[in-house]
Amino acid sequence: MTEQEIIEGLKRGEALAFSELVAVYQDRIFNTSLGLLQHTQDAEDIAQEVFIQVYTSIHSFKGEAKLSTWLYRIAVTKSFDFLRSKKRKKRFGFVTALFSDGNRPLHDLGDFCHPGVLKENKEDAAMLFKMVSQLPENQRTAFILNKIDDLNYREIADILKTSESAVDSLLQRAKKNLRKKLAGQINK
């Protein structure tokens, strides 16, 4: 099925088109969410939400960008929305704990170990991910899309609705900030 056929099928509400969409993009969207959220269960939840959003709002997709660009954009937005709400919940942790079902811990679960990292790099990668999570949102997005999703500058620029030079600048700043943070951490 081509991208256009998937879009047309989704607009007609065909189950086959939806299953094809999920089959083609589930790994990519899951990887992006995992990189940004650094939590497997949360990443799966957000990836599911991305596909539900696509299913419900496919009629608003005008085709100005590629379908994959649209999907990545939704994934990034949803991931940051989730992180913000998690932060808010943590701030009011005591109050929310009184009313929540208590199944999910609101505190951080410790260092994130990305399942795709080579065995010998696990420790270093955990440290890097910790530093990445402290970067500003746009720098973090550019870094994850480039390093984890292997997207080129053009694709990242389309997702972030910016220029290639702006993406280059974001990545340079991200690396500079990471170096600074790492130097501080190593010297501790």
Add this chain to the structure above:
Amino acid sequence: MKNKDQNKEERILNSLEGMQKVNAPDFFYTRLLGRMQKEQDRESKPFFLLRPAFITAALAIALVFNLVSLTGFNKKQYKADTVKSNEPTTIESFAKAYNLQSESVYE
């Protein structure tokens, strides 16, 4: 020492090299469909105020309230009527009741 730190920094920054892409968890599609079905069921459930039980209860309360106020009003009316009927009806009292006591039409 500084060189050692820089090497470590560089090593950490390059730790994502050769990273493998991760596959979505098993049964991702099945779980996704399950969640969509669950959300659809929740949406199709009527708002709790529109459930038959609530509507029946609201109607019953309204009916009881109406009956109570109606019987109360009738009792009051009956009382007022009986009091009035006990008073002697005179032309003065009739004129007083209808404010017809003024002598001049220009007042």
